[in-house]
Amino acid sequence: MEIPYSSTTQRPPTLDGSNYAIWKVRMRVYIKSIDEKAWQRVLQGWSPPRRTDGEGDFLLKPETDWNAEETKTSNMNNKALNAIFTSLDSNMFVPVTNCHCAKQAWKKLQMHCEGSESMRRTKRRILTTQFENLRMEENETIDEYERRLRKIENEAIDLGDAISNERILSKVLRSLPKRFQMKICAIDESKDT
Known part of the structure; x- marks a missing residue:
C-alpha cells in the first residue's frame, strides 16, 4: 500500500x-x-x-x-x-x-x-508543595508517575525555578511503592557481593 x-x-x-x-x-x-x-x-x-x-x-x-x-x-x-x-x-x-x-x-x-511576578511566586510555591506531596500510587506504572513528575518539573522551569536532577532522583526513590523499593534494595545488595 x-x-x-x-x-x-x-x-x-x-x-x-x-x-x-x-x-x-x-x-x-x-x-x-x-x-x-x-x-x-x-x-x-x-x-x-x-x-x-x-x-x-x-x-x-x-x-x-x-x-x-x-x-x-x-x-x-x-x-x-x-x-x-x-x-x-x-x-x-x-x-x-x-x-x-x-x-x-x-x-x-x-x-x-x-500573571504578575507575585502571582508567579505563588505558583512556584504551589508547585513546590505539589512536588513534595507527589507519591507514586500502588497501581501506577513508573512511566505514568514520571509523566506527572515531569509535568511539575516543566511548569517549574517555565516559572524560572528549575528542580535539580538530584532532587528529582531523591524524590523518585523516596516515593516509590514498597514493591519497587525491595527490588532496588535487592539489586543494590547484589552489587556489593
Missing part, C-alpha cells in the same frame, strides 16, 4: 489559554526556526525608526525613507509578530490586538497567562 505524499507545512502551535507553558516553549523554537533575528525582536523589542525635525523633535520616519537595516529589523519584528498572531485562538488574540511589536505581544501574553 502506498503512503500518500504530504508536505510538511510548518504551523505555529496554538495558544488557547490553557496550554501557555507548552506553547511558550514550542513558540520560541518556532520563531527561531523562522529566523534567529526574529526571535531577537521578541527579546529586544522594536520601534519604528524616527528622525528629528528642524526643531529637534522626534518624528516617525516614513517607511519609504528607511535604510536597509531599518527595513530588515522591521521585517524580523513582523515575522515574529505574525507567528505570534497566527498561533492564537480568537480569545487569546484580544489582549494583543493593538500590539505592533513582537516583544510587547509576548509580554502581554505572558502577563495574561502567568
